[in-house]
Amino acid sequence: MEKFIELAKKRGxxxxxxxxxxxxELLLSCVEAASLAPSACNSQPWKFTIVTDPEKRKELAELTHDTGFNQWADKAPAFIVVSEDAHPAVIKSVADRYGESRFSEGDVGMATAYLLLQAEELGLGSCVIGTFVDAKVKRLLGISEADTARAIIALGYPAEAPRPKKRKGVEEIAKII
Ligand SMILES: Cc1cc2nc3c(=O)[nH]c(=O)nc-3n(C[C@H](O)[C@H](O)[C@H](O)COP(=O)(O)O)c2cc1C
Known part of the structure; x- marks a missing residue:
């Protein structure tokens, strides 16, 4: 196992x-890693739909073409769609004060990050796709209408070299008070 910072730098x-x-097993291992992420009141407001069936993959990839990008997704050997529960099990006093879904999108984002890093650890390439119409993806995959599909993650064995990271410097984004 490598140092976390090395894994984070390597993932692209x-x-x-x-x-x-x-x-x-590898796809399930990515989901297991995602399930270890923190969430508000440990509500775990996430579901993961693993798509490997060729016909479903083709239809799902087509739903990512909305903006004229993402044609590369047609060749992804697997997808995991991360969806957010409509009614997360947060403590009542928290839900009453902040709304039951106040924290869910952040929770799902953290789970997604864990999933991507586990994919990297397993030698898989991955890319989050955010441009799709939620209702169409849910209909295709039989995800509950009330839930929200937040991300489609394409996964496979990489056929391209990683690009150098472009990031804002720590001194630009961090403030110590
Ligand atoms: C919410 C979200 C949506 C994204 N949507 C797309 C997408 O539709 N197509 C794509 O090629 N990349 C997409 N990306 C990948 C980003 O472009 C990428 O993470 C970013 O440029 C940083 O590069 P890196 O992941 O290689 O570090 C998305 C990433 C996130 C987190």
Whole structure:
């Protein structure tokens, strides 16, 4: 196991994959990692739909083309769609004061980050896709209408080299008071 910072530096969006199928155990391992993320009141307001069926993959990839980008997704050997529960199990006093869904999107984002990092650890390439119509994705995959599909994650064995990271410097984004 490498140092976390090395893993975080190594992970980069991958948009070209080999034809090799991704083993079911590895996809489930990514979901297990996601399930270890923190969440408000431990509500775990997330669901993961793993898509490997060729016909469903094709239809799902088409739903990511909305903005004219993401054609590369047609060749992804697997997807995991991360969706957010409509009614997370947060403590009543928290829900009463802040609304039951106040923290869910952040929670789902953290789970997604864990999933991506586990994929990297397992030697898989991954890329989050955010441009799709929620209702169409849910209909295609049989996700509850009340929930929200937040991210489609493409996964596969990488067929491209990682790009150098472009990030704001720590001195620009951090303030110590
Ligand atoms: C919420 C979200 C939506 C994204 N949507 C897309 C997308 O639709 N297509 C795409 O190619 N990349 C997408 N990305 C990947 C980002 O472009 C990428 O994470 C960013 O440029 C930083 O690069 P890195 O992941 O290689 O570090 C998305 C990332 C996030 C977190």
């Amino acid at each position: 969006s991958c948009r070209a994959f080999t034809d090799k199928a991704v083993e079911k």
